[in-house]
Amino acid sequence: MSDIQADSLEQLRLRRSAKWRGFDSDVLPLPVAEMDFPIAEPIKRVLIDMIERSDVGYGGIIPEFAIAFSKYAHDMWDWDIDPEQVRLATDVGVAGVEVLRAICWPSDKVVINSPVYHNFYNWIKEAHCDVVDVPLLNDSNGTWTLDFVALEKAFADGAKVYLMCSPHNPVGTVFSREEQSRIANLAKKYNVVVISDEIHAPLTFDNSFVPFLAVSDVAREVGICITAASKSWNLAGLKCAQIVTGSLDMKARLDALPISVPWRASILGAWASTVAYNEGREWLADVMNSLSDNRAFIKNQLAIHVPKARYFISNSTYLAWIDLSAYGIEDPAKVILEKGRVAFNNGADFGPAGENHIRLNFATSQEILAEAIQRMASVLEA
Numbered sequence: 001m002s003d004i005q006a007d008s009l010e011q012l013r014l015r016r017s018a019k020w021r022g023f024d025s026d027v028l029p030l031p032v033a034e035m036d037f038p039i040a041e042p043i044k045r046v047l048i049d050m051i052e053r054s055d056v057g058y059g060g061i062i063p064e065f066a067i068a069f070s071k072y073a074h075d076m077w078d079w080d081i082d083p084e085q086v087r088l089a090t091d092v093g094v095a096g097v098e099v100l101r102a103i104c105w106p107s108d109k110v111v112i113n114s115p116v117y118h119n120f121y122n123w124i125k126e127a128h129c130d131v132v133d134v135p136l137l138n139d140s141n142g143t144w145t146l147d148f149v150a151l152e153k154a155f156a157d158g159a160k161v162y163l164m165c166s167p168h169n170p171v172g173t174v175f176s177r178e179e180q181s182r183i184a185n186l187a188k189k190y191n192v193v194v195i196s197d198e199i200h201a202p203l204t205f206d207n208s209f210v211p212f213l214a215v216s217d218v219a220r221e222v223g224i225c226i227t228a229a230s231k232s233w234n235l236a237g238l239k240c241a242q243i244v245t246g247s248l249d250m251k252a253r254l255d256a257l258p259i260s261v262p263w264r265a266s267i268l269g270a271w272a273s274t275v276a277y278n279e280g281r282e283w284l285a286d287v288m289n290s291l292s293d294n295r296a297f298i299k300n301q302l303a304i305h306v307p308k309a310r311y312f313i314s315n316s317t318y319l320a321w322i323d324l325s326a327y328g329i330e331d332p333a334k335v336i337l338e339k340g341r342v343a344f345n346n347g348a349d350f351g352p353a354g355e356n357h358i359r360l361n362f363a364t365s366q367e368i369l370a371e372a373i374q375r376m377a378s379v380l381e382a
């Protein structure tokens, strides 16, 4: 296996995504979770072929997509899915909001674990539900784990849904089979639906990822998976995701979804994702090599140039969660952007435990990472 190289800064600055157009031209952008690598050749080919034949109408129901994901899930995670239980959606955000709308009433309680993907707060608000935060526990080795006592209390206090981020963005925790089995049993006991957002699953650095619906019959009874190929194969702009169930009862419950949901996915996204699952595995393995090198690289660069930063390498995602509290700056992302001209996510957007943290996207070149860390150092170590 070989590493894959990110595009040059010059090429990247020609991109039209928000990541590359959202900042002044002297800013290095490392927030939005998309990659600076060129997309996989088989995906490029299917897209070019479709464009050349003006094949850009409505996609509708695409059995090949469900079959491709089922096969991928079986091969990668030993998870057997009935393709009939895979539904298309526009993106994981839309999938999350539509599923919440289908199973909740306004003001129902939805449990999350901060610090967590900031849009979870927005999805829950969009579905007119209420957030119940059960923060993750953090130990001195940088391990973030579930607080089962608080989780059970939140379930017992009337939660309707547990919106789980698995693997967890931004901290990278990969939940074990045992932990997830415990969650499933608690969910059944208290009549909670578990929505497991598994968009980062293929970005796990070893074989430790376990899909929630592969954990047990109970998990299949209480759970719904929302996921997409978009994060791992860098297709976010193509708009396609999937909602997966593992029991006939849960499938029937989701018949409450508007019939337009699959029609709102993009035909380009659906076919690009189908090819990703079928033919994109080698490319992703190469990308994972590069990402693995990059996590070690930033660990090393931070230790040299920003020594008071605390960063623990995690086992998934290309997002580094960095604690800058030792520098005593109230909003480090803002100060580093203003003075150092490098953009990171503001940790506080991920919940209260994110104060004084930044999130850095390392799906880029080591040249850009080195420059970003230098710029950070020029502000923090000045």
Ligand SMILES: Cc1ncc(COP(=O)(O)O)c(C=O)c1O
Binding pocket: 033, 090, 091, 092, 093, 094, 117, 165, 169, 197, 199, 200, 228, 230, 231, 236, 241
């Ligand atoms: C956990 C999680 N869910 C969903 C998304 C967004 O997915 P989509 O663009 O398909 O809405 C992200 C993006 O980073 C994410 O980290």
